[in-house]
Amino acid sequence: MRRIAVVGGSIAAVTAASWLRVRGFEGTVTLLSAETEQPYTRVPLSKTVLSGEATDASTALPPLDDSVDVRLGTRAVSLNTRARRIVIDNGEPVPYDGLVIATGGRARRLSPPGMAGEKVLRTLADCAALREDLARAHSVLVIGAGLLGMEIASTCRTLGLQVTVVDRDPPLRRVLGPVLAQVITDAAREHGVVLRTVPGGVRLVGSRTLEGVDADGDFLTADVIVSAVGDVPAVDWLTGSGLRLDRGVVTDSRGRVANDIVAAGDAAVVRGVGRRPHWTNAVEQARVAADALLGEDVAGVALPSYFWTNQFGVEVKVAGEPAGLGEPDMVDVDGSSMLLRWSAGAAATVNHTVPVRKLRQLASAT
Ligand SMILES: Cc1cc2nc3c(=O)[nH]c(=O)nc-3n(C[C@H](O)[C@H](O)[C@H](O)COP(=O)(O)OP(=O)(O)OC[C@H]3O[C@@H](n4cnc5c(N)ncnc54)[C@H](O)[C@@H]3O)c2cc1C
The missing domain is CATH 3.50.50.60 (FAD/NAD(P)-binding domain)
Structure with a gap:
């Protein structure tokens, strides 16, 4: 594999591109992002950037190594998997040997x-x-x-x-x-x-x-x-590519879509698990997918999903998916801080400091 194209311009794409280098891939890495801004994180957009407390510039993700060819304002419009070619919005073909799909979602x-x-x-x-x-x-x-x-x-x-x-x-x-x-x-x-x-x-x-x-x-x-009624996976450009689309591009647990194609982040739907449109999942899926593309023998994403939210002075962290699990089996309250656990596979905190790893362990413990 000499040329890897990463399509997308945010956390999943940037993580995949940098992880390919971490893993020693020395070929060409080209990142195609539809957005004209340097890659940024969306998390503060509803919080401190919307309030004006933080600047737009503060959302920038750490810049990629100079060896990655970052092409901003470049939208992929179609994919020919047989010819291993992406076509971008000016009609130019971008050939690849390996492809990472990380086009996320757009607001519904x-x-x-x-x-x-x-x-x-x-x-x-x-x-x-x-x-x-x-x-x-x-x-x-x-x-x-x-x-x-x-x-x-x-x-x-x-x-x-x-x-x-x-x-x-x-x-x-x-x-x-x-x-x-x-x-x-x-x-x-x-x-x-x-x-x-x-x-x-x-x-x-x-x-x-x-x-x-x-x-x-x-x-x-x-x-x-x-x-704020959800997002639509940005996979229209894959229509007609032959890849399986089902409210996102369908992957296995290691992000594989085909031998030479992987997907990660909000654009991906993991078979048997579904879509996990949260920041930490995008990072983890991108690393696993990059490894899978390089043929590394790593385990798929097996950890419970993780996300957090901050609102009205309340910080909630969640491992797993408590929504369908009803009442928690354990609720530990200490003033305004709470720790909750569902034995069916979820755990959460409210205004409580706990390492993410521990929260996930708690969610997975039977
Ligand atoms: C306002 C906001 C606040 C959030 N807060 C939290 C939070 O507090 N905690 C949490 O866990 N999660 C949060 N999230 C969710 C988190 O930001 C997403 O899960 C994450 O951004 C997913 O990353 P991604 O790279 O997969 O997709 P995206 O962030 O959607 O990025 C996709 C990128 O691909 C580009 N792209 C799309 N189509 C094409 C194309 N055809 N060609 C080239 N490029 C293309 C897009 O322009 C974009 O740059 C928040 C999301 C939003 C919108």
Whole structure:
């Protein structure tokens, strides 16, 4: 293998490219990123960068070694696996011997094409546009009470805005389960957020511009309307490639898609496990996938998924997926700090310092 192409421009792509060098790969590594900015991390975009506390520049990921050919503003538009060739947006072919797919996801939008007014938050540009709008606003309506929507709500409260969050489910239930979700819901209410659950879902109101939403007969609106209703895996460029797509590109536990192709991060769906759209998983999958591409005999990602969130003064860390597991079997409370464990394979902390490794061990312990 002489030439490895890495398609993507964020944490999974950068980790894979640098890991190939760590593992001693001396051939050409070319990273193709659709974004024009140097690779950056998205994690602070809903937190300190949105509030203005941290700068855009602070999100930059550590620069890649000069030996990696980083091509910014370069979008892959199609893939021919037989010819081992990617085509980029100016029509140029990029040949490869090995390929890492790390194209992540993009924000899902609710409004139809041509309707203005719906803000989303996925990129630095989205963050800058939203921050600018918030600076002129008194109120914000957040559609979607998942991790991202609730983080945006929290940041908007620190900016002094009136905040309403609307979702078809109670906040965070689908991702954290009832106990942890309640901790954050209580904190959000204490911070003055209005939470609305609309089991049937909201209906957008407006024609050319989004004016608000119909929530079971109530019209809700605000100076700024932002939706945080999940992301769509950015795998359109793989349509027609013959690779298996199922809400992402399907991989085995080592990220392998084919002999000469691997995938990692938010674009990947691991067979039997699913998609794990969180930062730490993107890093770990990228390393394992790079190893697999080089033919290293390493184990697949076997650790429980890990993610964290910070909102309303509450820091939650989660190993495994507690959402479907009901009530935890163990809850250890010490003031405002908590440690929870589900014997079916999850553990979590609230405002509690514990190394990630330990939390995962706790989640896996039977
Ligand atoms: C605002 C926000 C806050 C978050 N906070 C947390 C958090 O607190 N904790 C946590 O665990 N996780 C968090 N996450 C999730 C985490 O950021 C993602 O899991 C992570 O970014 C996934 O990395 P990735 O590299 O797989 O994909 P992405 O970050 O989506 O990057 C994909 C890259 O590929 C590029 N690309 C896409 N298509 C093409 C193409 N055809 N050709 C070339 N390049 C392409 C994109 O432009 C982008 O640069 C957050 C996400 C967001 C949006």
